[in-house]
Amino acid sequence: MQQNRTELETLGEFGLIKHLTQYFVPKHPTTVRGVGDDAAIIAPEKRDHVVVTTDMLVEGVHFDLIYTPLKHLGYKSIVVNLSDVYAMNAIPTQLTVSLAVSNRFSLEALEELYSGIQKACDWYGVDLVGGDTTSSRSGLVLSITAIGMAAENRIVTRAGAREHDLLVVSGDLGSAYMGLQVLEREKEVFRANPQAQPDLAGFDYILERQLKPEARKDIIELLQRLDIKPTAMIDISDGLASEILHIADQSLVGCDLYEDKIPIDPGTIKAAMDFGLDPTTVALSGGEDYELLFTIRQSDYEKMKGNPSLTVIGHITLQESGCNLVTRSGTLIPLTAQGWNAFHNDSGG
Amino acid sequence: MQQNRTELETLGEFGLIKHLTQYFVPKHPTTVRGVGDDAAIIAPEKRDHVVVTTDMLVEGVHFDLIYTPLKHLGYKSIVVNLSDVYAMNAIPTQLTVSLAVSNRFSLEALEELYSGIQKACDWYGVDLVGGDTTSSRSGLVLSITAIGMAAENRIVTRAGAREHDLLVVSGDLGSAYMGLQVLEREKEVFRANPQAQPDLAGFDYILERQLKPEARKDIIELLQRLDIKPTAMIDISDGLASEILHIADQSLVGCDLYEDKIPIDPGTIKAAMDFGLDPTTVALSGGEDYELLFTIRQSDYEKMKGNPSLTVIGHITLQESGCNLVTRSGTLIPLTAQGWNAFHNDSGG
Numbered sequence: 258m259q260q261n262r263t264e265l266e267t268l269g270e271f272g273l274i275k276h277l278t279q280y281f282v283p284k285h286p287t288t289v290r291g292v293g294d295d296a297a298i299i300a301p302e303k304r305d306h307v308v309v310t311t312d313m314l315v316e317g318v319h320f321d322l323i324y325t326p327l328k329h330l331g332y333k334s335i336v337v338n339l340s341d342v343y344a345m346n347a348i349p350t351q352l353t354v355s356l357a358v359s360n361r362f363s364l365e366a367l368e369e370l371y372s373g374i375q376k377a378c379d380w381y382g383v384d385l386v387g388g389d390t391t392s393s394r395s396g397l398v399l400s401i402t403a404i405g406m407a408a409e410n411r412i413v414t415r416a417g418a419r420e421h422d423l424l425v426v427s428g429d430l431g432s433a434y435m436g437l438q439v440l441e442r443e444k445e446v447f448r449a450n451p452q453a454q455p456d457l458a459g460f461d462y463i464l465e466r467q468l469k470p471e472a473r474k475d476i477i478e479l480l481q482r483l484d485i486k487p488t489a490m491i492d493i494s495d496g497l498a499s500e501i502l503h504i505a506d507q508s509l510v511g512c513d514l515y516e517d518k519i520p521i522d523p524g525t526i527k528a529a530m531d532f533g534l535d536p537t538t539v540a541l542s543g544g545e546d547y548e549l550l551f552t553i554r555q556s557d558y559e560k561m562k563g564n565p566s567l568t569v570i571g572h573i574t575l576q577e578s579g580c581n582l583v584t585r586s587g588t589l590i591p592l593t594a595q596g597w598n599a600f601h602n603d604s605g606g
Numbered sequence: 607m608q609q610n611r612t613e614l615e616t617l618g619e620f621g622l623i624k625h626l627t628q629y630f631v632p633k634h635p636t637t638v639r640g641v642g643d644d645a646a647i648i649a650p651e652k653r654d655h656v657v658v659t660t661d662m663l664v665e666g667v668h669f670d671l672i673y674t675p676l677k678h679l680g681y682k683s684i685v686v687n688l689s690d691v692y693a694m695n696a697i698p699t700q701l702t703v704s705l706a707v708s709n710r711f712s713l714e715a716l717e718e719l720y721s722g723i724q725k726a727c728d729w730y731g732v733d734l735v736g737g738d739t740t741s742s743r744s745g746l747v748l749s750i751t752a753i754g755m756a757a758e759n760r761i762v763t764r765a766g767a768r769e770h771d772l773l774v775v776s777g778d779l780g781s782a783y784m785g786l787q788v789l790e791r792e793k794e795v796f797r798a799n800p801q802a803q804p805d806l807a808g809f810d811y812i813l814e815r816q817l818k819p820e821a822r823k824d825i826i827e828l829l830q831r832l833d834i835k836p837t838a839m840i841d842i843s844d845g846l847a848s849e850i851l852h853i854a855d856q857s858l859v860g861c862d863l864y865e866d867k868i869p870i871d872p873g874t875i876k877a878a879m880d881f882g883l884d885p886t887t888v889a890l891s892g893g894e895d896y897e898l899l900f901t902i903r904q905s906d907y908e909k910m911k912g913n914p915s916l917t918v919i920g921h922i923t924l925q926e927s928g929c930n931l932v933t934r935s936g937t938l939i940p941l942t943a944q945g946w947n948a949f950h951n952d953s954g955g
Contacts, residue, residue: 289655293856294763295693295841296659296754301650306638310645313704313738313749344644355662355749389662389749398742400662400704400749405645414643492644507642 263364273390277371283384285350287406297386299351305406310341316396324440327366329468331373334399339381340472340547342405344492346413349405351386357393381474411486418489418508422552424571427476429520430497431536434543435528436460436467462524470547476566483560487551496542499594500550502580511578514571514592517585542595612713622739626720632733634699636755646735648700654755659690665745673789676715678817680722683748688730689821689896691754693841695762698754700735706742730823760835767838767857771901773920776825778869779846780885783892784877785816811873819896825915832909836900845891848943849899851929860927863920863941866934891944
């Protein structure tokens with residue numbers, strides 16, 4: 258892939274960090290000091306709370322470098338973390354990036370990775386303020402911590418949903434999972450016949466959702482503009498079903514989710530059909546969509562109705578009712594973290 | 607090592623985090639919400655700045671489980687990060703712990719690791735507020751981010767040292783490195799003859815410095831009590847020489863370091879002699895001491911003199927003078943990040 262190959266040991270640990278972070282200039286007003294001291298220094302606005310979230314991405318577990326360009330991986334690794342900050346109704350401000358990397362990787366490869374990280378930092382207005390670089394005996398491990406801020410009374414947890422609240426989701430679901438299926442299929446084809454050209458035509462949307470997802474910064478800004486404060490919120494990284502159960506679990510409520518309301522892109526439906534998968538199952542359990550799932554008071558419905566980015570998919574009930582999928586035929590089926598379970602009466606929450 | 611062995615897959619990712627963090631109860635007044643939402647929530651005191659630091663520890667690179675008990679590893683992994691927070695003259699308040707772990711590890715092994723983490727959290731008064739747990743294809747990778755707070759005017763960077771300031775170090779140096787040499791020697795003996803008993807007698811102090819170091823919380827408290835604000839500060843994780851060069855580099859100054867003032871424990875000197883190493887070289891380049899190196903105004907000397915935890919080892923000069931070791935015989939030798947270099951005139955800064 259790279260024309261040049263510079264071995265990492267030519268820079269040493271300090272030289273490597275310095276080299277990789279040289280074009281990251283702190284821009285956020287709350288960043289007092291970025292990379293270069295024992296710790297970064299941040300000055301939160303007076304009444305703001307600070308939120309902190311962290312994710313670790315391991316080669317061979319969370320990503321496959323056979324079909325993931327390093328620049329996309331860098332971008333996505335940031336997005337995954339920012340999505341958690343937005344899910345608190347907060348604005349991400351700083352992050353740290355640590356990586357363990359084997360000598361299989363060249364300096365040019367890490368530059369690619371960091372160019373994706375920088376692109377995400379620029380797009381989302383976040384400062385890289387620290388990190389660590391170390392060798393690993395095998396593969397690449399990325400560990401990212403994101404920091405965000407919000408006024409105390411703006412922060413939204415998973416625990417505030419109440420009976421009669423509406424369940425709302427941003428964007429559409431299941432596309433990232435179907436993108437992964439296409440990539441895995443083409444990888445198998447390539448393994449069987451390295452001369453074969455990958456057949457990715459018509460899958461642009463779902464591939465982009467898998468390889469270069471975005472965090473819903475725009476939704477947080479929209480909610481602010483619409484003067485809606487969700488009563489509970491979570492990001493959909495593990496599939497709609499398990500995230501609904503988290504909200505229900507922590508808010509001590511139940512919910513009814515309507516199958517026919519779940520937003521699924523036509524391209525995702527077509528891909529699911531191609532693979533013999535049920536689109537609803539894919540949306541419920543696929544994961545990696547990085548959309549926001551939240552609950553709002555019914556009185557806020559007028560403010561949001563008709564917005565193309567938001568879909569009401571159900572409503573909150575009492576805890577005794579459990580969490581159910583209301584199918585197209587009107588049948589109630591208990592939701593489980595695996596999507597649903599038609600043969601089991603436990604709500605799985 | 608363990609009597610029981612519970613495979614990690616029996617819990618799943620969510621179950622594992624929940625299980626390992628179940629006894630971590632947030633206690634710090636600034637922790638609003640710990641583990642369990644998309645992000646932790648922190649409420650800094652009104653005028654406080656927030657400092658953030660992160661470290662990644664990789665099996666086979668930073669630790670060897672042949673001679674490192676998992677409980678000690680957990681404890682040390684926290685200490686390493688807290689030391690960076692103290693080096694900013696700040697008080698650590700929260701941390702996140704992420705780990706990638708292969709199925710070689712049992713649940714009981716991770717419980718050991720977390721018991722060490724918890725012990726450090728309790729001792730240093732820090733809350734575990736988040737983290738991530740994932741599988742790895744080989745070995746154990748720990749990534750820790752520590753957060754601390756201090757009033758804006760209390761924070762100390764590496765950049766404030768001025769000519770005539772005194773260079774001060776806490777504790778003594780080189781012991782952790784010598785502890786590592788003893789452990790490595792006994793590992794080789796064990797490899798050659800698995801029936802051999804390790805010969806660790808008389809090495810208690812240096813072994814403890816390697817396996818269970820402490821961060822100098824007490825020094826930060828002492829400086830506060832003595833009403834001394836260092837002009838620059840750094841923690842000694844990579845050996846005295848390279849840390850002095852960091853302060854000189856960022857403060858745009860030079861320094862004279864006196865060989866005969868460097869505090870070295872008699873046990874460290876003896877061990878160095880046993881291994882045919884020069885104790886001064888070990889102190890200058892050994893690393894992992896987690897002591898604090900700082901500069902103070904001469905006018906603060908009266909406040910600290912005679913304190914057994916603090917040693918004046920040199921003074922700050924103009925940048926043109928470079929950074930030098932003044933040997934016992936009075937010779938000036940330029941310091942380099944590797945300790946010193948008697949054959950090279952470059953200051954190495």
